[in-house]
Amino acid sequence: MSSAIPLLLAIGLGLAGWLVARSRAWKFKREAADGRLASLPNYHAWYAGLWIGVPVLLWGIIWNAISGNLILQHVLSNPAAQGIPAFGMRRDSILNEARNVASGLADRALAPEAQALVEPFREATMLYNGIGIAVALVLALIGAAWAFMRLKPQFGARTRVEKGVLTVLFVASLVAILTTFGIFLTLIFETYRFFEMVSPIDFLFGTHWAPDPMASGAPDGSRYGAIPLFWGTIFIGAIIAMIVAIPVGLMSAIYLTQYAPARLRSWIKPALEILAGVPTVVYGYFAALTIAPAIRDIAMSVGISNASSESALAAGLVMGVMIIPFVSSMADDSIAAVPQAMRDGSLAMGATTNETIRRVLIPAALPGIVAGIMLAVSRAIGETMIVVMAAGYAANLSGNPLEAMTTVTVQIVAMLTGEASLDHPATLSAFALGFVLFIITLILNVIALRVVKRFREAYE
Amino acid sequence: MVIEQNVATSGKSLEAEAEATSAPKISASGVSVFYGDKRAIDEVSIDIHTEHVTSFIGPSGCGKSTFLRTLNRMNDTIPSARVEGTIELDGEDIYHSGMDVVQLRARVGMVFQKPNPFPKSIYENIAYGPRIHGLAQGKNELDQIVERSLLRAGLWEEVKDRLEDSGTALSGGQQQRLCIARAIAVDPEVILMDEPCSALDPIATAKIEELIDELRGRYAIVIVTHSMQQAARVSQRTAFFHLGNLVEYGHTSDIFTNPREQRTQDYITGRYG
Numbered sequence: 001m002s003s004a005i006p007l008l009l010a011i012g013l014g015l016a017g018w019l020v021a022r023s024r025a026w027k028f029k030r031e032a033a034d035g036r037l038a039s040l041p042n043y044h045a046w047y048a049g050l051w052i053g054v055p056v057l058l059w060g061i062i063w064n065a066i067s068g069n070l071i072l073q074h075v076l077s078n079p080a081a082q083g084i085p086a087f088g089m090r091r092d093s094i095l096n097e098a099r100n101v102a103s104g105l106a107d108r109a110l111a112p113e114a115q116a117l118v119e120p121f122r123e124a125t126m127l128y129n130g131i132g133i134a135v136a137l138v139l140a141l142i143g144a145a146w147a148f149m150r151l152k153p154q155f156g157a158r159t160r161v162e163k164g165v166l167t168v169l170f171v172a173s174l175v176a177i178l179t180t181f182g183i184f185l186t187l188i189f190e191t192y193r194f195f196e197m198v199s200p201i202d203f204l205f206g207t208h209w210a211p212d213p214m215a216s217g218a219p220d221g222s223r224y225g226a227i228p229l230f231w232g233t234i235f236i237g238a239i240i241a242m243i244v245a246i247p248v249g250l251m252s253a254i255y256l257t258q259y260a261p262a263r264l265r266s267w268i269k270p271a272l273e274i275l276a277g278v279p280t281v282v283y284g285y286f287a288a289l290t291i292a293p294a295i296r297d298i299a300m301s302v303g304i305s306n307a308s309s310e311s312a313l314a315a316g317l318v319m320g321v322m323i324i325p326f327v328s329s330m331a332d333d334s335i336a337a338v339p340q341a342m343r344d345g346s347l348a349m350g351a352t353t354n355e356t357i358r359r360v361l362i363p364a365a366l367p368g369i370v371a372g373i374m375l376a377v378s379r380a381i382g383e384t385m386i387v388v389m390a391a392g393y394a395a396n397l398s399g400n401p402l403e404a405m406t407t408v409t410v411q412i413v414a415m416l417t418g419e420a421s422l423d424h425p426a427t428l429s430a431f432a433l434g435f436v437l438f439i440i441t442l443i444l445n446v447i448a449l450r451v452v453k454r455f456r457e458a459y460e
Numbered sequence: 461m462v463i464e465q466n467v468a469t470s471g472k473s474l475e476a477e478a479e480a481t482s483a484p485k486i487s488a489s490g491v492s493v494f495y496g497d498k499r500a501i502d503e504v505s506i507d508i509h510t511e512h513v514t515s516f517i518g519p520s521g522c523g524k525s526t527f528l529r530t531l532n533r534m535n536d537t538i539p540s541a542r543v544e545g546t547i548e549l550d551g552e553d554i555y556h557s558g559m560d561v562v563q564l565r566a567r568v569g570m571v572f573q574k575p576n577p578f579p580k581s582i583y584e585n586i587a588y589g590p591r592i593h594g595l596a597q598g599k600n601e602l603d604q605i606v607e608r609s610l611l612r613a614g615l616w617e618e619v620k621d622r623l624e625d626s627g628t629a630l631s632g633g634q635q636q637r638l639c640i641a642r643a644i645a646v647d648p649e650v651i652l653m654d655e656p657c658s659a660l661d662p663i664a665t666a667k668i669e670e671l672i673d674e675l676r677g678r679y680a681i682v683i684v685t686h687s688m689q690q691a692a693r694v695s696q697r698t699a700f701f702h703l704g705n706l707v708e709y710g711h712t713s714d715i716f717t718n719p720r721e722q723r724t725q726d727y728i729t730g731r732y733g
């Protein structure tokens with residue numbers, strides 16, 4: 001069933017119920033002795049509309065998820081499907097072709113087996129669409145019956161709708177959590193497959209990273225040491241970039257909230273936020289074409305002869321600039337949110353503006369500031385483009401910022417887009433890398449929360 | 461600039477009336493305050509004496525807070541505010557370009573309408589001023605200042621076992637006394653209070669009034685209040701403001717029993733305001 005149909009059904013039937021319930025409620029209102037209802041007519045309308053629309057919608061979601069499979073089963077039970085291969089790519093392409101022709105996406109199937117299956121597909125689709133719509137109508141009917149039986153002048157539709165809204169809000173907040181959970185599960189599964197081939201010890205503590213996508217047979221664990229990648233990630237994203245972003249971001253936030261005249265602030269703040277919207281590829285060009293060569297030239301001129309044109313420093317610096325807006329806009333908002341009374345209190349004690357900022361405003365705004373920094377760190381750690389372009393692919397365990405380095409995310413991309421097949425350890429290593437990255441960011445966030453709890457000065 | 465006649469005369473007659481004791485602590489003459497183009501205070505002249513409580517009364521919006529804030533230059537924090545005229549503290553013009561505002565505010569402390577303790581511990585709230593002004597050598601001396609300030613503010617007994625708790629965890633009345641303690645920790649000469657009791661219940665108010673009475677012996681205190689009873693109870697001098705003008709200023713007893721101006725009479729008898 002096309003995914004638009006349940007949505008349209010839900011909206012259409014819900015709207016019908018909404019209108020009918022509303023006119024019923026108005027009728028109650030006219031007939032009521034004092035012209036009053038326990039709830040406004042609109043609430044009656046929403047009550048009925050939700051009872052009809054929501055079940056249909058939920059059914060649509062479920063049916064969308066399972067009907068494809070049911071149709072397939074139905075088609076496969078057709079005698080015309082006996083001849084196709086039991087598994088493999090050819091079987092998939094035959095079924096796909098037949099399905100596409102049946103649903104009108106393609107004109108004609110190339111494979112004769114596929115052509116034979118078009119008609120069964122069409123029939124099955126019709127059948128299951130019919131079933132889906134029928135069930136939706138039945139559900140709508142049940143919902144309508146339930147809702148309309150309860151509509152009375154004294155019915156508290158208002159509180160019921162309130163509960164309905166609450167549920168909707170709750171579900172919305174679950175979406176993000178469930179998605180995270182889903183990502184986590186995928187990662188765990190693939191990571192487990194990787195660790196069946198390469199020992200976690202080799203992976204987590206090895207210092208040599210050189211997966212060979214062409215190798216077959218049992219992988220060589222010593223080539224999967226991820227330490228250089230983690231080091232590169234931390235060095236570029238959490239050290240160099242933060243050395244740039246934290247002071248600059250904080251200072252610009254302080255200037256904007258405490259010193260800048262309103263006119264200037266209304267210019268600079270949006271300009272800073274534009275920085276956050278520049279695509280990272282563009283930063284990448286800038287890093288690779290301007291900053292990296294400049295750094296190399298400077299290094300050469302002070303006598304470092306082996307400076308390369310790709311360097312962790314170039315990537316880190318540009319990344320730092322990229323995340324300034326994350327630090328500064330969160331810090332700006334949270335400093336501006338500290339009540340004026342705190343500031344006045346401090347100034348009236350004879351503190352200078354600077355002392356007031358350091359001793360009163362920043363401690364009170366700490367949660368927002370730290371949250372901004374955490375966001376920036378996560379952003380920096382996850383950044384790929386700039387590193388690829390300015391720091392390169394070479395896994396390198398070194399404390400020298402002038403050397404080429406690589407990071408976890410760059411290698412994830414490299415491994416996933418490489419030559420190796422999906423179940424080769426080189427490809428699977430991407431999932432293990434992602435998993436560890438996930439854990440690291442999680443730990444960073446927990447630590448940040450702790451820090452905030454410990455040092456925060458809550459003004460309310 | 462033309463000085464409005466009635467203000468000038470009321471200021472002068474007042475001087476004549478004042479007992480020939482010490483020189484005034486604060487002496488304002490011809491002070492006008494503007495917010496942008498709007499005039500909020502119009503040519504106010506007033507002398508404020510030490511060891512006195514002076515109360516400012518008047519209907520809402522008449523400029524009491526505005527004038528109070530000129531006395532420690534807190535109006536400087538409002539970009540649109542502009543002050544004309546002279547205000548002298550011990551004979552020194554505080555709007556003089558060489559004036560150190562930070563020093564001035566250490567000498568002229570302020571307590572706000574809504575208690576605004578810092579979100580720090582009780583101890584840190586009091587230690588804040590002495591720290592930034594470098595008043596204490598070492599932890600011992602700081603401890604002493606904290607204890608003395610809390611004692612003077614009548615809060616010591618209630619908080620001495622919980623100095624590490626957050627200042628914001630106190631009750632409203634305790635918070636306001638904490639703010640007073642914080643202000644006196646830097647040993648000011650003048651304390652300005654802008655409706656310090658308006659957020660408090662009668663018991664907490666009584667405590668603050670008692671405290672003001674005790675503090676009077678050491679400081680010049682200026683208090684803005686909407687409560688006629690409060691002005692009568694705590695202050696020795698009362699100034700009545702109306703529409704940015706200082707209408708009448710004199711001994712509290714005179715103002716309340718025998719006002720010279722009709723407007724004052726109307727206000728204190730509750731006819732408007």
Ligand SMILES: Nc1ncnc2c1ncn2[C@@H]1O[C@H](COP(=O)(O)OP(=O)(O)OP(=O)(O)O)[C@@H](O)[C@H]1O
Nearest residue numbers: 495500518519520521522523524525526527538540
């Ligand atoms: N920051 C400001 N910007 C512009 N105008 C202001 C500002 N603060 C006060 N005013 C104006 O100045 C006048 C005096 O205000 P002020 O706060 O001094 O009155 P008040 O006597 O303290 O009143 P209340 O008793 O209500 O506190 C008012 O008309 C007010 O609108």
Ligand SMILES: [Mg+2]
Nearest residue numbers: 524525526654
């Ligand atoms: Mg006021």
